[in-house]
Structure formats: structure tokens, C-alpha cells
């Protein structure tokens with residue numbers, strides 16, 4: 132095992148490199164002309180399975196939306212393209228585009244109900260989707276041929292397929308598939324390591340935290356379903372014109388299970404893992420020729436073994452890790468940009484940046500906020516303190532759009548944002564951290580921090596997939612900002628380390644730095660100093676000052692009076708959802724109501 136670990140790093144670099152992809156593709160392109168047709172046909176199935184595995188990996192491995200009915204998209208693409216060619220005489224290339232679009236459209240529509248449910252319910256809904264498509268394929272005989280199947284589809288196998296006037300046999304069909312696969316792989320890789328991939332992963336890790344980064348959760352899911360559906364549909368179309376004959380049995384539940392198994396065993400989340408999983412499971416039935424009846428038992432066993440021994444699949448074993456941004460050295464950047472934008476001139480002149488007016492928040496009879504008001508100026512630091520359960524986090528949740536207040540107004544830059552969705556609020560420049568850090572654990576510190584900048588990107592999905600110069604320049608700009616921010620936060624030594632293995636204090640600092648990467652106008656920190664060492668607290672204080680000096684308004688919840696004393700312009704004390712004090716720190720310490728409600732408790736606790 133140790134030996135494997137030693138070779139895993141270099142091996143992963145070789146497998147994951149673009150040169151390897153180019154070399155293997157070129158070798159296969161040439162070799163297809165010299166091997167038996169049967170082998171080339173198998174290679175075609177491998178390509179189709181890789182497309183299916185990449186498709187489910189985007190949806191399940193990256194966006195976190197389980198799919199047990201993926202064969203449904205595969206079927207839609209297959210039948211759509213078959214009919215387009217056979218019944219309507221549409222050229223092959225257009226038919227591919229059409230079937231991909233139809234499957235993507237179905238994915239987008241499916242996301243409307245599926246995006247609202249999670250876990251078990253989502254699994255059931257996706258299962259139902261697969262079964263419905265299967266039943267339609269069986270019962271809609273006039274179109275699909277029902278159980279008798281759809282025959283006579285122009286196909287490479289019997290050389291009835293023409294592309295741009297050329298008749299295509301299996302070898303050239305494979306070459307077309309290979310070229311498509313390379314193009315799709317490169318585009319998917321570019322997409323995943325852009326702000327789109329990071330948005331999908333953010334939704335996967337925590338929908339609530341994703342919203343506070345400005346990620347439209349429902350929209351991101353619809354997009355993930357559409358791209359995933361489209362890719363599986365493309366796989367289906369390519370399958371239809373390979374075999375020339377479709378029956379509903381090719382698109383049943385077992386197909387959906389097989390797609391999921393390939394992806395899990397290959398390594399959910401890893402793009403290279405999908406290639407390995409799909410290749411292995413395409414050849415598995417061949418290897419098991421004499422035990423064909425037990426094929427599904429083997430699938431089951433592979434799953435059990437994978438869960439038990441390889442939780443991250445073969446990709447995990449080989450150390451293949453899909454990255455969500457380029458490294459700064461790749462990008463040739465050394466923090467040429469300033470760490471933060473200057474927000475000193477933001478807001479409506481003559482008005483505070485944020486005005487909370489008589490906000491009430493009730494939970495089934497419990498008044499967590501009993502009509503609180505608060506104003507924050509750009510470039511000021513206000514502390515919110517009070518005993519446990521006094522409503523501090525609830526106020527932050529209301530301002531950041533996680534809760535809709537029962538009554539009252541939250542006015543930001545002159546606009547009442549009370550009850551807006553959290554991602555819309557975040558896009559105005561309001562961000563926050565959580566009492567328990569909500570980072571993406573498997574991502575590096577750099578990847579986590581650049582996630583914070585999501586709301587600021589303008590490049591389209593197509594531009595990032597094609598890696599256009601403008602999209603690359605935009606990414607470079609934010610990578611450079613992140614370098615500068617990491618330097619300011621003293622996080623550079625951890626830039627390429629997965630955040631889950633780092634000490635708690637560093638994880639917290641990284642979350643605060645991620646919030647700063649969104650270039651906020653208002654930053655709300657919920658107990659950021661909890662669990663921090665003295666040195667880490669000092670690092671945190673430097674970050675808060677950096678924000679303040681750039682005109683950011685900071686609302687700081689914390690219990691550490693020494694930490695707050697050095698930083699804050701004003702302190703507000705809550706008790707039972709009501710303000711009991713507002714003023715400076717010294718005044719707070721001697722205020723009778725505060726002593727009874729808050730410091731009294733602390734003193735008793737310390738006694």
C-alpha cells in the first residue's frame with residue numbers, strides 16, 4: 132500500500148495530463164485501422180460509457196444530485212436521434228445536436244421538481260423518471276416500436292450511416308466518437324475548474340452556504356441537470372447509430388444502475404476516474420462471459436467492495452483528484468492584484484450602508500428577535516454580543532436571507548431586501564461566515580477561497596468550456612486576487628492543501644478569507660474567533676482591519692471581549708431578542724443590564 136502511495140502521485144500526474152489524453156487518443160485513432168472490427172466496436176462502447184459516466188459524475192459526483200434513472204436521458208437521446216435520421220431524414224450531425232438538446236431540455240425540466248427534494252426523495256424521483264421513460268419506450272409503439280424495438284436505424288455497424296456524404300463504417304465511426312470524446316472531455320474539464328464547477332460543488336457541500344456566496348442554488352441545479360442530461364443524450368444518440376437497433380430493454384433500471392456503478396467505482400467526483408470505471412465495466416461482461424447470469428451480482432459486489440475498501444473509488448486509490456481551479460503557478464500569477472477592492476465610497480450618501488428597522492423573527496411562538504434596529508456605516512466595525520440564544524445568529528440569518536423576517540425592514544444601500552433569497556442578497560455584496568465553518572472539505576484552501584469570488588464572474592458557460600482568452604483573463608484576475616488575500620491572511624503555506632486536513636483555526640481563517648474574496652460591502656462574522664489560538668486570533672484581527680480599511684462594514688458576533696476591544700467602533704448587546712445596550716466597550720462593562728444579562732453569567736461561569 133505504501134509503495135502504491137509512493138507511485139500514486141506521479142502516476143496521477145501522468146494519467147491526468149493533457150499529453151496523455153492526446154497520445155492515447157492519437158494511438159487509438161491510428162490503431163483502429165489495424166485491429167479487428169469487434170475490438171473497435173468495443174472501443175465505441177467504451178467511449179459511450181465514458182460519456183455516460185462523465186454525465187452522471189457531473190450531476191451526482193460534482194453537483195451532489197443523486198440520479199437512479201440516468202438511463203432515461205440515454206434513451207431520450209437514442210430514440211430522438213434514431214427518429215431524426217430514420218423518420219425525418221435529418222443529417223447525422225444535426226441529429227446529434229438535436230438529441231443532445233432534447234435530452235438537455237428534459238434534464239432542465241426534471242430539475243424543476245427534482246431540485247426541490249433531497250436524498251431519499253430525490254433518489255425516488257430520479258428512479259421514477261427512469262421508469263417512466265422506460266415505460267414510454269415500451270408502450271408508445273407507433274414511435275418507438277414498443278418491445279419489438281426500432282429497427283433500420285442508419286448505423287455504422289452495417290454501413291448505412293452517412294456523414295457529410297461519406298458512408299461510415301465502424302472504424303471511422305469510432306474515430307468520430309473519439310474526436311467527440313476528446314472535445315467533450317476538455318470542455319468538461321474546463322467547465323469543472325471554473326466558477327461554474329465551483330458553484331455546483333458549493334451546492335453539493337451546503338446549499339445554505341452556497342446561497343451566501345451568491346450561487347443561485349435552483350438555477351445551478353437546473354444547469355447541472357441540463358448538461359448532464361445532454362451528455363447522456365449524446366451518448367444515447369451515438370449508441371443508436373452504432374447498433375442500428377433499439378429496444379426498451381437497453382434502457383431499463385439495470386442500465387441506470389450500471390451507469391452509477393461505473394461512476395462510483397471509478398471515483399465519484401473525479402473526471403479521470405470516470406474513464407477508468409467506464410473502461411473497466413465495458414470489458415467486465417466480456418471477462419465474465421461464462422458467468423453472464425451473475426453479471427449483476429458482480430456489479431453489486433463491485434459496489435460493496437468499492438464502498439468498503441475504496442470510498443473514493445479507483446481514482447482515490449491512484450490519487451487522481453479533479454481540481455476546481457488552476458494553480459497560481461500554472462497561471463503564472465504572484466498576486467499582482469490588490470487583495471481587496473476599495474469600498475469606501477459605497478452606499479447612498481448621507482445614509483448608513485445597512486439599516487435594520489424593527490425586525491421581528493418568530494419561530495412557532497418563540498420570539499427570537501423582538502423588533503431590533505441597527506445601523507452600520509461603511510468602514511465601521513460593530514460587535515453584536517449577548518448570552519446564548521439571545522438572537523445574534525438569527526439577526527445575521529435574517530440579514531443574509533436565510534430567514535424571512537416576520538416583520539420589519541432590512542434596508543441595504545437604500546433598498547429593502549428583507550425576505551429576498553440569500554443568493555440575491557449575496558450578489559449585492561453582503562456576505563457572512565458561519566458558527567461552524569462551511570468550507571468544501573475536499574478542496575484546497577485556494578479552491579475554497581476563490582469560491583468566494585463566484586458572484587463577481589461574468590464569463591458564460593460556453594466561454595469557460597472553450598477556455599476563451601476573456602474567460603482565462605477573468606480567472607487569472609481572481610486567482611491573482613486570491614494570492615494577495617492568502618498572503619494577507621498568512622494562508623499561503625496551505626494554498627494547495629485540502630482544507631479538511633488542516634487545523635480548525637486555519638479552516639476558520641480560510642472561511643473568513645473566502646468571504647473577503649467576494650469583495651463584500653458588508654461582512655458578517657459569526658463567532659470567528661471561537662477555537663482560535665492567540666496567533667490565529669491576531670491573524671483574524673488583521674483581516675478584519677484590512678476589510679474595515681477598505682470601507683467594508685463588519686458585523687462581528689463574538690464572546691471574546693479582549694478580541695473585540697481592539698477592533699470595534701460600537702457594541703450592541705442583545706438579550707432575549709432585544710437590544711439592552713448600545714455604545715462603547717467601556718460603557719458596556721459597567722452597564723447594569725449587561726452585567727446581569729451577560730457578564731454576570733460569564734462571571735458566575737468563571738467563578
Ligand SMILES: Nc1ncnc2c1ncn2[C@@H]1O[C@H](COP(=O)(O)OP(=O)(O)OP(=O)(O)O)[C@@H](O)[C@H]1O
Pocket residue numbers: 494497498499517518519520521522523524525526566
Ligand atoms: N430555525 C429555528 N427554529 C426554531 N428556533 C430557532 C431557530 N433559529 C433560532 N431559534 C431560536 O431562536 C433563539 C435565538 O437563537 P440564536 O441562534 O439567534 O441565538 P444566538 O444569540 O446566536 O446564540 P448562540 O450564541 O448560542 O449562537 C434561540 O432560542 C433559538 O433556539
